[in-house]
Amino acid sequence: MWGRLGWQAIPWEQPLPLAASAVVALALGAVLVWVVVKGHLPYVWHEWLSSVDHKRIGVMYIVLALLMLLRGFSDAVLMRAQQAVALNAPGFLPPEHFNQVFSAHGTMMIFFVAMPFMIGLMNYVVPLQLGVRDVAFPTLNSVGFWLTATGALLVNISLVVGEFARTGWLPYPPLSELTYSPGVGVDYYLWALQISGVGTLLSGINLVTTVLKVRAPGMQYLRMPMFCWTTLASNLLIVAAFPILTATLAMLLLDRYLGFHFFTNEAGGNMMMFMNLIWAWGHPEVYILILPAFGVFSEVISTFSHKPLFGYRSMVLATMAICILSFMVWLHHFFTMGAGADVNAIFGIATMVIAVPTGVKIFNWLFTMYGGRIVFATPILWSLAFMTTFVVGGMTGVLLAVPPADFVLHNSLFLVAHFHNMVIPGVLFGAFAGYTYWFPKAFGFRLHEGLGKAAFWCWVIGFYLAFMPLYGLGLMGMTRRMQHYDDPTWRPWLLVAAGGVALIAVGIALQVAQLVVSIRHRQALHDETGDPWNGRSLEWSTPSPPPLFNFAVLPDVEGEDAYWHIKQRAREQNQPRKEVDYRDIHMPRNSATGFICAFFATVMGFALIWHIWWLVAAAFVGAFATFVVFAWRDVHEHLIPAARVADIDREHRDRVASGGNPRSVALRPSA
């Protein structure tokens, strides 16, 4: 009846995950009870769970990312604590737990922190920057988000029901094959990623179509803000790369469930094929994450320097060059597999070539600051920390791209230090910069600056303390994923790294405090005008938070930095904008399709993991029925009458007018 599922699946002997999960379950239950008792359920259902508004979905993506960041970070704390004590000692985590912890850490951070954070920012910002009312496929967007949430949920369920993969964040066969990993851990990994991978692909298709087909009048390609360009590049990569991931994981699933031999030791299977395929997805994946962050930095550096982005067309070219080159370097992840010198050298050099457009970007940000009037708000602090730290990670990356150097550094802590040195300053700092920068747009009030800066310094110093020793440890010959070790000279550096993680923990606590304090003082931090930073692109021309329809009248774009020019012209002509001709607006109707589909997908994934075949069939029928119901829907849009649009828009204009225009001082060109 219940397949392989039984009471033995609950890890009763492990107090740590059980207690942690109990706390999480209690917290979730409490929130749920509060929502129901206070009568917020209809609001939560209509405005959030079944919403197809790109802004709501973007916010939900980021909430998911922030929650999963806490989970992934607690895994990091466990690893650092274990290695701090495990010199010639078993430590407090036996190998079968430690191996799950580092596998879950990587999986969480890449798939359920970095990805949803970036997709959330793109979802929220891109339609606003393009000057339009929604994405190309709003319901698909909702389905994509909820399938991503399904994947995150399945990984977290593995904490209390069964186990997670013990194979590393990429389950290299034959270790991940049934022979060597007979448990459900790898199955949790595979189904979580198959389901969320579909969600990511849908989101990629949606955002590519949005940038290509849904733009305000006059928003030509070479007038789009840089963030839209990097969104386009990133989502093109998603569309091209995620099917490779799905196919690769499907082959491993066939091996595990139906006795196929794609990657097994026996019967002609070949693990090298898995490594080639997984990295054919895996290397573009890192650019999928970093490109949107590059976009965020471009927006932030330009805005807070009060200058246009330097070398805009050059930046576009560099972005698209990275987009293409990222598909041509995957082999550098396994130089030590024994390929010939020609192959290794060619892929090594191809990898270095990516450093050219990336270097161009760094220099162009540098010259964006040149001659600027830089205001050190939190977002640009994150950007400066990124620029100075990322070049170090880039340098060690090029070092690892030299095959003979990689021969002594591969899979060592030097490698671990390198990719954290790319992903934390690159992706995570970019995410935090974007979070702080666009927060007032989303919620109508700014985040507390003092706490934001305190969190920033903890993160940056904590990062250096946590990861610079890892470079040294790699040169000392320490490999990654060691549950215990016997070299006493490693210990002091591991203790420093643990101290760094503690400092990062303080940074995260300060970020939580920042959110709480900002919500409590939201009146004082209120953003009256919708343009708190004196921004340059169209999202700042709408109220904060924007109305459901984003723009009462679609803007007419006449050049780069569209909103900057609108503001400049208004100041030069010094006359109130003429009365606008408001029209009825059609907006997509809400749909619970995404939420219900994801519910069935969760049940189906869980049933597949535990071999409960009748439940698999039932959940599949449920998901398909949901889709059919949606397909038979006749009315897709609802109408917002022109009078209502006019009311909302006039109210905003009055507010801007009465709030005066303090920014006009900043607009004045300096002598």
Add this chain to the structure above:
Amino acid sequence: MTERRPAAAARPHMLLPAVTLLAGCQAAVLDPQGPVARAERTILLDSLAIMLAVVVPTIIATLAFAWWYRASNPKATRRPDWSFSGRIELVVWSIPLMVITLLGGVTWIASHQLDPRTPLASDTPPLDLQVVSLDWKWLFIYPGQQVAAVNRLVVPAGVPLRLTLTSASVMNTFFVPQLGSMIYTMNGMATTLHLMADHPGTFAGRSAHFSGDGFSDMHFQVHALPPAEFAEWAASTRSGSGTPLDDAAYLALSKPGVVDRPLDYARVASGLFDRILNQHLPPGPGPMPGPARHSSGRTGH
């Protein structure tokens, strides 16, 4: 076959950044004990020096520009609309391009010189070694000497080593940081690696690729002995009381488990490595039911 470059002397000025980073700790990779590791350290430090020449000025310029153009600096000249300069674009594309051209040349040459399959230049004929990674220990077979050892690699110093490697089950990486290049071991496939220890000494070796629950215990010692002592060791091991490594003994050894101390085998069934490589001996069985982590204490002495 390319002639391997003679060991380049380490240039002290290039060591500087690494030395400051690692002051006071023993960095195995920066303390090479063989020609391969030495050449790789040279490549590593040269590449680092080439890149630091660009990276350090970039970091300084970033901080300097940000500080000078702060809003509160009355002396800074503002150019609020300046957003393009063809000359600067030419320079910013050229700098990384030139660095990469230089580094790419270094990479091409070094990749060929240090290809793990390239034999080392030496007057001494190489010693053949066969390496098998098991769950979770290392088996070293000496086909010429007809002996074998687990988790201990005894080699003659100053003699090139020709290693042929495979795996009995999952993937691992054979890595002795002070001797140089690592390489994967994979079931049903053989990889080749050439290494050499300059002088007698003891070096740590380990698996660098995660291979399951016993991974952290997959370390071993490399004992480089003077050639005469090595011959002595081989002879005494062969005539010793250690059990022979036949197919049955190998199958027992290939069960998952960690060995607490190194083992020696007095004789090795001929062609054992090839039978593992060709899967005539089946791949390792994977985890058994029950919590049996440590294999029963088998010793060769």
